Structure formats: structure tokens, C-alpha cells
Amino acid sequence: xxxxxxxxxxxxxxxxxxxxxxxxxxxxxxxxxxxxxxxxxxxxxxxxxxxxxxxxxxxxxxxxxxxxxxxxxxxxxxxxxxxxxxxxxxxxxxxxxxxxxxxxxxxxxxxxxxxxxxxxxxxxxxxxxxxxxxxxxxxxxxxxxxxxxxxxxxxxxxxxxxxxxxxxxxxxxxxxxxxxxxxxxxxxxxxxxxxxxxxxxxxxxxxxxxxxxxxxxxxxxxxxxxxxxxxxxxxxxxxxxxxxxxxxxxxxxxxxxxxxxxxxxxxxx
Amino acid sequence: xxxxxxxxxxxxxxxxxxxxxxxxxxxxxxxxxxxxxxxxxxxxxxxxxxxxxxxxxxxxxxxxxxxxxxxxxxxxxxxxxxxxxxxxxxxxxxxxxxxxxxxxxxxxxxxxxxxxxxxxxxxxxxxxxxxxxxxxxxxxxxxxxxxxxxxxxxxxxxxxxxxxxxxxxxxxxxxxxxxxxxxxxxxxxxxxxxxxxxxxxxxxxxxxxxxxxxxxxxxxxxxxxxxxxxxxxxxxxxxxxxxxxxxxxxxxxxxxxxxxxxxxxxxxxxxxxxxxxxxxxx
Numbered sequence: 001x002x003x004x005x006x007x008x009x010x011x012x013x014x015x016x017x018x019x020x021x022x023x024x025x026x027x028x029x030x031x032x033x034x035x036x037x038x039x040x041x042x043x044x045x046x047x048x049x050x051x052x053x054x055x056x057x058x059x060x061x062x063x064x065x066x067x068x069x070x071x072x073x074x075x076x077x078x079x080x081x082x083x084x085x086x087x088x089x090x091x092x093x094x095x096x097x098x099x100x101x102x103x104x105x106x107x108x109x110x111x112x113x114x115x116x117x118x119x120x121x122x123x124x125x126x127x128x129x130x131x132x133x134x135x136x137x138x139x140x141x142x143x144x145x146x147x148x149x150x151x152x153x154x155x156x157x158x159x160x161x162x163x164x165x166x167x168x169x170x171x172x173x174x175x176x177x178x179x180x181x182x183x184x185x186x187x188x189x190x191x192x193x194x195x196x197x198x199x200x201x202x203x204x205x206x207x208x209x210x211x212x213x214x215x216x217x218x219x220x221x222x223x224x225x226x227x228x229x230x231x232x233x234x235x236x237x238x239x240x241x242x243x244x245x246x247x248x249x250x251x252x253x254x255x256x257x258x259x260x261x262x263x264x265x266x267x268x269x
Numbered sequence: 270x271x272x273x274x275x276x277x278x279x280x281x282x283x284x285x286x287x288x289x290x291x292x293x294x295x296x297x298x299x300x301x302x303x304x305x306x307x308x309x310x311x312x313x314x315x316x317x318x319x320x321x322x323x324x325x326x327x328x329x330x331x332x333x334x335x336x337x338x339x340x341x342x343x344x345x346x347x348x349x350x351x352x353x354x355x356x357x358x359x360x361x362x363x364x365x366x367x368x369x370x371x372x373x374x375x376x377x378x379x380x381x382x383x384x385x386x387x388x389x390x391x392x393x394x395x396x397x398x399x400x401x402x403x404x405x406x407x408x409x410x411x412x413x414x415x416x417x418x419x420x421x422x423x424x425x426x427x428x429x430x431x432x433x434x435x436x437x438x439x440x441x442x443x444x445x446x447x448x449x450x451x452x453x454x455x456x457x458x459x460x461x462x463x464x465x466x467x468x469x470x471x472x473x474x475x476x477x478x479x480x481x482x483x484x485x486x487x488x489x490x491x492x493x494x495x496x497x498x499x500x501x502x503x504x505x506x507x508x509x510x511x512x513x514x515x516x517x518x519x520x521x522x523x524x525x526x527x528x529x530x531x532x533x534x535x536x537x538x539x540x541x542x543x544x545x546x547x548x549x550x551x
Contacts, residue, residue, distance in 0.1 A: 040303075040314040047299050212488040213499060216481040 022048060023058070030065060039065040056082045063091065072099035083108070087115065090123045097126050105130035121147050125260060132249045148259055155255050160244040168237040175226060178233025182240050191229040198222045293323050300329035309337040324354035331360060335367055343367045348380075358384060358391055359549045362398060366545060370538060374406045393420050394548055397430065401541035404437060405534060412437055426544035433540050436533050443529065448522040455518035459511060462518025467525045475514045482507040 026041030066075035089112035172178025176192030202218020331346035347364035400415035455462030460476030
């Protein structure tokens with residue numbers, strides 16, 4: 001008799017399996033850190049959902065799965081589907097920022113600014129950090145001053161002295177000079193020596209009346225080494241700028257977060 | 270009491286059957302929704318996680334794998350769809366297409382030959398798909414014969430049929446180029462073999478480079494001496510570039526042919542894929 005009841009209950013449970021279970025399944029997968037399957041199950045909730053609230057909830061949780069898995073671009077793409085309806089621009093901006101998509105991070109906060117009456121300082125920080133990465137320090141400073149005052153003015157005053165790409169280009173008409181300007185003195189000397197040797201060979205051959213060797217051997221070789229030196233100088237200038245900006249932005253990020261945390265800890269509760 | 274329990278059990282088993290059928294349908298629709306919205310990764314995760322079975326599920330698996338370009342798995346799943354299923358024709362078409370993508374053209378044609386369509390639209394599509402596979406096999410005669418039997422006015426394949434004819438004409442117009450001829454031509458005039466292979470720019474560049482080195486060698490040979498270091502260096506470089514250019518010309522014919530075939534095959538695969546998508550929308 002007991003066997004009948006057990007079978008009956010088991011079949012009842014299976015037969016009454018409903019759409020509502022999808023959320024529970026997804027949540028349990030999320031708790032078990034199986035983010036890939038959890039994301040798929042949350043998408044199933046979206047598919048089965050008959051209300052916008054459920055859809056938004058599922059999408060937000062799906063984005064959390066991707067965020068936990070470190071796939072910030074996919075998290076941002078998921079949030080793009082619901083951020084406007086959920087008004088969750090902070091998460092969207094954060095995911096774009098973490099995915100190194102700084103322009104979209106700034107755009108998300110700008111959208112937020114247009115729709116919200118007041119804006120959370122944490123969201124502003126994301127915008128500031130994204131603007132820093134884009135090299136838009138003036139815009140970043142204006143926002144920083146709006147909620148932190150002038151505490152970080154000194155940091156923004158010490159901006160990185162980046163190499164001018166046009167200057168690099170024109171200086172490297174003299175082989176090696178562009179390298180020296182880009183901070184690569186050794187390579188500059190090597191580039192100058194190489195080009196001078198090739199040019200010297202061409203001139204020597206011209207004096208020897210070996211015109212073909214002078215033109216095709218000397219000048220022909222110079223036509224490869226000279227533009228090559230220019231491109232190399234520009235590459236090192238770009239690398240110098242990138243390294244310097246990254247270092248400066250890292251310091252700036254650290255200072256901004258420290259300042260914000262000290263302001264928050266001083267704020268009256 | 271036992272009788273009541275037994276009746277309840279039978280009723281529940283019937284209900285379970287309906288629930289299973291509903292679940293299969295939901296899963297099928299869900300996978301199609303994922304693929305349709307570009308969530309290929311989620312679709313593959315969904316079909317890999319499902320415990321459900323049946324022709325619809327096998328088809329959904331095949332479709333998810335095909336979309337994610339997991340073509341071997343797609344073929345296996347499509348081939349599992351039973352002949353009695355309403356999805357059999359579509360599964361066979363997609364199995365054939367997956368095989369074609371994998372470069373298994375004979376298998377692709379065999380899969381299509383196993384179809385016995387009952388309606389004229391599917392029969393027309395079958396002829397068109399088979400023509401495409403024949404073109405992939407470079408059987409131009411079979412392609413022409415099948416295309417002549419195909420109603421290319423059908424809106425689902427009209428544009429792609431024109432494309433296939435264009436590819437056919439290009440293949441027919443391209444004569445066979447011999448690597449040996451390219452090598453000999455480059456031996457006579459450096460770079461000429463590359464021009465013959467179809468690389469005009471590379472041919473001119475090779476001619477200028479090798480020719481310049483030879484001119485420098487000649488100049489130093491005459492003005493200095495054959496044993497002068499400039500003559501030796503330029504002569505050695507000339508020899509290296511001369512031989513390298515001959516080898517490069519031979520290789521160019523093969524590389525160009527591979528590029529030509531690859532480009533055309535991509536176009537053919539696209540042209541036989543689109544009518545399938547247009548014919549079967551989920």
C-alpha cells in the first residue's frame with residue numbers, strides 16, 4: 001500500500017513540474033557556481049516569462065552569472081536588454097567599464113544622468129574612471145569636483161606628459177631622433193648608424209662611378225631602412241604614451257577610491 | 270482501495286506522457302529561440318544539459334551545434350532524426366549542409382539522395398541543393414543538368430541561383446595553370462611565373478628585386494672584378510632570390526588555386542544555406 005502512495009506522490013511531483021521551477025533551478029545552479037548553465041536557465045525564465053518584471057529579474061540574474069564568471073562583455077550585453085526598463089545603469093556602466101569598453105561605460109552614465117533626478121556617487125566614480133581611461137581628464141576632473149570638492153586637483157594637475165605623435169613623425173625624418181624623443185636612445189643610435197651606413201655606401205659607390213650599385217643597392221636599401229626607422233619610432237612613442245597613461249590612471253584610480261572611501265567613512269550615519 | 274490506486278496510477282502515467290510531450294515542445298522552442306536570437310553558446314549549453322529525448326530534441330541539438338559551427342556533432346544529431354518525423358526532410362538538408370561545410374561532399378550528396386520529397390517545392394529545393402553540392406565537387410555537367418531542372422524563379426532561391434551560376438561561370442572560365450609552366454617562366458624572366466599565376470603585383474616586385482641584384486652583380490663584375498666582395502655578395506643574393514622566385518612561382522599557382530577554390534566554396538555554401546533558412550523558419 002505504501003508503495004502505491006510513494007509512486008503516486010513521485011508522479012504527482014513530476015507531473016506538476018511548472019515553469020516556476022526554472023528560477024529555482026537557475027538559482028541552485030548559480031549557488032553551485034555553474035554560471036554557464038545558470039545563465040542558460042535564467043534565459044529560459046526570460047523565454048517562459050509572461051511579465052516584464054520576471055523578464056527583468058531573470059536578465060539581471062543572468063548578467064550576475066556572467067559577471068561572476070568574469071565575462072563582463074556578455075554581462076553588459078545582457079544588461080543592455082533591460083537596463084533602460086530596470087533603471088540599472090550603474091551595473092551596466094560597471095560591466096562596460098570592467099569589459100574595458102570605456103566609451104560605452106561613459107554613455108551608460110550619461111543616459112542615467114538624463115533619466116534620474118539624482119545620481120549615485122558610485123556611478124559617478126565609474127564615469128570618472130572611464131573618462132580617465134579615455135584620456136578625457138578635464139571632463140573627469142569636473143565630475144570629481146562636483147562631489148569630492150578640490151581634494152584631487154593636485155593629482156589631476158600632474159598629468160602625464162605624453163609624446164606628441166606628430167613631433168615624433170617629423171623628428172624621425174632624421175633617423176634615430178624620433179627614437180630618442182620616444183625615450184629609446186639606444187635604438188635611436190642603432191637606427192642612425194644603420195641608415196648612415198647605407199647612405200654612406202650609396203655615396204661611396206657613386207664616387208666610385210658604380211651608379212647601379214649606388215642607386216639600386218644603396219638608395220634601394222635606404223628606401224626600406226628609412227621608413228622602417230620612422231615607423232619604429234612612432235611605435236615606441238605610442239608604447240611610451242600607453243605605459244605612462246596606464247601608470248598614471250592606476251595611481252589616479254587608487255587615489256579616487258581612497259578619497260571616496262574616506263568620505264564615506266566620515267559621512268554621518 | 271487498490272483498484273482506485275491503480276486507476277490513479279494509470280491516469281498519472283497518461284498525464285506524464287502529456288507533460289513529457291509538452292516539455293519536448295518547450296525545449297525545442299527554447300533552443301530555436303536561443304539560436305534565433307544569436308545565443309548560440311546558451312543553445313549548446315541547453316542541448317547538452319537536456320535529459321529529454323526524441324526527434325525534436327535531436328533536431329534541436331543538430332540545429333544548435335550547426336549554429337555554433339560544431340559540425341561533426343551537428344551531423345550526428347541531425348542523422349538521428351527518424352524518417353517518420355515531420356522534421357526529417359529539414360534534418361536531412363541540414364545534415365547534408367553540415368557535411369558540405371566539413372568538406373565531405375560525397376556524404377553530403379548521399380544524404381540528399383536519401384530524401385524522397387512528396388511536394389514540388391521540396392523537390393525543387395532538393396534539386397537546387399544537390400546542384401550546389403555538385404558544384405562543390407566541381408562536377409559542372411551534373412550542376413548544369415540539375416540547375417536546368419530547377420525552378421529558379423522560386424523566390425526562396427532566385428538570388429542564390431544566380432550567384433551559383435556566376436560561380437559556375439568563373440570556375441568554367443578559369444583555365445588550368447601548371448606549376449611547371451610558372452617555374453619555367455620565372456626561370457626565363459624573374460617574376461613572370463607569378464604574373465602567370467595571377468599575382469601581377471608580386472611578379473613586378475620580384476622582377477625589380479631580382480633584376481636589381483643581378484644588375485648590381487653585373488656592374489661590379491664588369492667595373493671591378495668577379496672576385497670583388499661586392500660582386501660575390503650581390504651575386505649570392507641574386508642567386509638566392511632567383512631560385513626563391515622560381516620556387517615561389519610554383520607555390521603561387523597552388524596557393525592561388527586554393528584561394529580561388531576556397532573563395533568559391535564559401536560562396537556556394539552560403540548560397541545553399543540561405544534557401545534552407547528561407548524554406549524552414551522556426
